[in-house]
Amino acid sequence: MRIKPIGDRILIKYKEREEVTKSGIVLPDTVKEKPQIAEVIEVGPGGIVDGEKVEMVVKKGDKIIVSKYAGTEIKIDGEEYTIIRQDDVLAIIED
Amino acid sequence: MRIKPIGDRILIKYKEREEVTKSGIVLPDTVKEKPQIAEVIEVGPGGIVDGEKVEMVVKKGDKIIVSKYAGTEIKIDGEEYTIIRQDDVLAIIED
Amino acid sequence: MRIKPIGDRILIKYKEREEVTKSGIVLPDTVKEKPQIAEVIEVGPGGIVDGEKVEMVVKKGDKIIVSKYAGTEIKIDGEEYTIIRQDDVLAIIED
Amino acid sequence: MRIKPIGDRILIKYKEREEVTKSGIVLPDTVKEKPQIAEVIEVGPGGIVDGEKVEMVVKKGDKIIVSKYAGTEIKIDGEEYTIIRQDDVLAIIED
Amino acid sequence: MRIKPIGDRILIKYKEREEVTKSGIVLPDTVKEKPQIAEVIEVGPGGIVDGEKVEMVVKKGDKIIVSKYAGTEIKIDGEEYTIIRQDDVLAIIED
Amino acid sequence: MRIKPIGDRILIKYKEREEVTKSGIVLPDTVKEKPQIAEVIEVGPGGIVDGEKVEMVVKKGDKIIVSKYAGTEIKIDGEEYTIIRQDDVLAIIED
Amino acid sequence: MRIKPIGDRILIKYKEREEVTKSGIVLPDTVKEKPQIAEVIEVGPGGIVDGEKVEMVVKKGDKIIVSKYAGTEIKIDGEEYTIIRQDDVLAIIED
Numbered sequence: 143m144r145i146k147p148i149g150d151r152i153l154i155k156y157k158e159r160e161e162v163t164k165s166g167i168v169l170p171d172t173v174k175e176k177p178q179i180a181e182v183i184e185v186g187p188g189g190i191v192d193g194e195k196v197e198m199v200v201k202k203g204d205k206i207i208v209s210k211y212a213g214t215e216i217k218i219d220g221e222e223y224t225i226i227r228q229d230d231v232l233a234i235i236e237d
Numbered sequence: 238m239r240i241k242p243i244g245d246r247i248l249i250k251y252k253e254r255e256e257v258t259k260s261g262i263v264l265p266d267t268v269k270e271k272p273q274i275a276e277v278i279e280v281g282p283g284g285i286v287d288g289e290k291v292e293m294v295v296k297k298g299d300k301i302i303v304s305k306y307a308g309t310e311i312k313i314d315g316e317e318y319t320i321i322r323q324d325d326v327l328a329i330i331e332d
Numbered sequence: 333m334r335i336k337p338i339g340d341r342i343l344i345k346y347k348e349r350e351e352v353t354k355s356g357i358v359l360p361d362t363v364k365e366k367p368q369i370a371e372v373i374e375v376g377p378g379g380i381v382d383g384e385k386v387e388m389v390v391k392k393g394d395k396i397i398v399s400k401y402a403g404t405e406i407k408i409d410g411e412e413y414t415i416i417r418q419d420d421v422l423a424i425i426e427d
Numbered sequence: 428m429r430i431k432p433i434g435d436r437i438l439i440k441y442k443e444r445e446e447v448t449k450s451g452i453v454l455p456d457t458v459k460e461k462p463q464i465a466e467v468i469e470v471g472p473g474g475i476v477d478g479e480k481v482e483m484v485v486k487k488g489d490k491i492i493v494s495k496y497a498g499t500e501i502k503i504d505g506e507e508y509t510i511i512r513q514d515d516v517l518a519i520i521e522d
Numbered sequence: 523m524r525i526k527p528i529g530d531r532i533l534i535k536y537k538e539r540e541e542v543t544k545s546g547i548v549l550p551d552t553v554k555e556k557p558q559i560a561e562v563i564e565v566g567p568g569g570i571v572d573g574e575k576v577e578m579v580v581k582k583g584d585k586i587i588v589s590k591y592a593g594t595e596i597k598i599d600g601e602e603y604t605i606i607r608q609d610d611v612l613a614i615i616e617d
Numbered sequence: 618m619r620i621k622p623i624g625d626r627i628l629i630k631y632k633e634r635e636e637v638t639k640s641g642i643v644l645p646d647t648v649k650e651k652p653q654i655a656e657v658i659e660v661g662p663g664g665i666v667d668g669e670k671v672e673m674v675v676k677k678g679d680k681i682i683v684s685k686y687a688g689t690e691i692k693i694d695g696e697e698y699t700i701i702r703q704d705d706v707l708a709i710i711e712d
Numbered sequence: 713m714r715i716k717p718i719g720d721r722i723l724i725k726y727k728e729r730e731e732v733t734k735s736g737i738v739l740p741d742t743v744k745e746k747p748q749i750a751e752v753i754e755v756g757p758g759g760i761v762d763g764e765k766v767e768m769v770v771k772k773g774d775k776i777i778v779s780k781y782a783g784t785e786i787k788i789d790g791e792e793y794t795i796i797r798q799d800d801v802l803a804i805i806e807d
Binding site for chain 5 (some may be wrong): 430
């Protein structure tokens with residue numbers, strides 16, 4: 143089974159806070175907040191979104207910083223994922 | 238009798254949670270929420286919607302993930318359906 | 333006397349719930365809600381609406397599903413009618 | 428003295444409910460509401476309104492159905508008038 | 523000293539209610555409301571406003587009907603004036 | 618050190634009420650309100666702002682009337698300044 | 713590791729109030745407010761943002777004045793950063 147996001151949408155998986163801390167790099171401002179680092183699992187094709195041409199700049203496997211509260215959560219095979227729009231991606235993290 | 242959605246609208250039928258669970262695949266984040274997986278029953282022709290050309294990318298029979306709270310519920314021959322806009326479709330599920 | 337809707341507006345008459353039930357087909361989700369099935373009585377000419385070209389796709393006599401709470405109610409010769417915009421039409425019902 | 432509406436604005440005079448009833452034709456849904464039938468007294472030239480070209484389709488003397496709560500009331504020589512935008516006109520009544 | 527409005531803005535002076543009444547012509551709906559008749563004192567050059575080309579149709583000396591609550595009040599040499607946008611002008615009064 | 622406003626932004630300094638009164642010219646409607654007369658200190662280059670080409674019409678040294686509550690206050694070397702958008706400028710005062 | 717902002721976004725680091733005061737130059741209006749002076753750490757590529765072409769005018773190392781409450785805070789290697797849009801930059805400070 144595969145989830146194919148539509149338009150400029152992206153299927154992401156948030157990094158567990160622990161995992162993020164271990165890699166020792168990025169943390170949300172307060173521990174109470176939801177983590178903002180995610181991995182890109184699937185990327186929509188882009189195209190015309192709200193009447194504007196959107197080109198996808200993130201790609202599968204990218205580590206990204208996501209705008210707070212963005213997206214819709216879904217559970218696939220017991221795992222939690224989130225579907226966001228590319229505009230909710232603030233930055234890409236390069237190692 | 239046939240329901241023909243107008244513009245970018247789509248007639249969908251939500252999967253019962255039980256049915257979704259049995260197929261063992263996608264579940265909303267909490268059981269209290271309404272299921273977000275639906276089957277596409279009828280698709281509008283697209284065309285100019287709010288002054289923008291909309292091309293339909295979902296088709297009859299697609300299994301889709303739908304944005305929460307989207308659409309208008311109607312009952313046809315005792316069965317519950319929902320009419321949404323294509324923009325409320327987050328992703329297509331491929332088996 | 334004739335009511336000529338302007339632009340993309342449509343004069344409709346809601347089907348009484350009883351009448352709808354007898355035809356045995358479409359019902360709103362709860363009985364407390366206002367019926368969403370209507371017959372199209374008069375159709376505006378379309379044209380430029382809010383700066384966008386609107387083509388009318390519904391026509392006199394169509395049975396339609398209407399977005400909840402849409403439109404302005406008026407009374408003509410003791411009968412209740414509603415004027416809506418075409419964008420408030422969700423689907424056309426074909427027998 | 429003459430009132431010349433600007434752009435897509437229209438000077439109208441609401442029909443008194445009594446007068447409307449006598450002509451026996453159109454009534455608002457409840458008697459408590461303000462009448463929605465008006466006569467067009469003066470019509471603006473149209474032109475570019477909010478960056479969009481507006482063509483005037485109502486003309487002096489038209490009997491029209493007006494969107495509820497629309498417009499600004501003014502008093503001229505003791506008589507009450509209202510200035511609305513053409514977009515507040517729902518339909519034209521032809522006898 | 524001279525006030526030069528920018529873009530589609532207009533410097534106006536509201537007519538005192540008394541003065542308006544003496545001329546016997548236009549009155550707001552209730553005496554408690556602020557008068558809606560004003561004289562145009564200075565007119566901006568128009569041009570591109572919010573990305574749209576605006577042509578000025580009111581001119582110095584025009585008597586105008588103004589949308590309620592419109593504009594910013596200023597005091598010049600002890601006199602009260604108001605700066606509005608041309609879109610706040612509903613109609614021009616011709617004698 | 619120099620503050621260079623970006624896009625259609627303008628660095629201004631509000632005239633003290635006293636100073637304004639002494640020049641005997643323009644006063645806000647009530648003394649409790651913040652003064653609306655300011656001097657232009659620095660002007661941004663204009664250009665594309667929100668997708669629209671903006672040409673700057675105010676220039677360094679202009680005395681301007683500013684929309685109430687507009688802008689962001691900053692303190693430079695102990696002096697208070699405000700950064701506004703050109704659209705917040707209502708009029709230029711010429712002596 | 714490097715943070716690459718997307719579109720018109722900018723990674724900034726707010727100057728500590730103390731540090732700002734020592735340089736003796738710019739201070740927010742009240743000490744209770746968050747500082748508005750920041751250094752630009754990374755700049756996105758610009759491009760089409762919300763359907764409009766955005767050209768980046770700030771560059772790495774610029775000292776900027778930022779609109780209050782703008783952006784999303786993140787923590788990288790224990791340091792606090794903020795990601796804003798270029799439109800949240802009010803002015804560039806040149807020494």
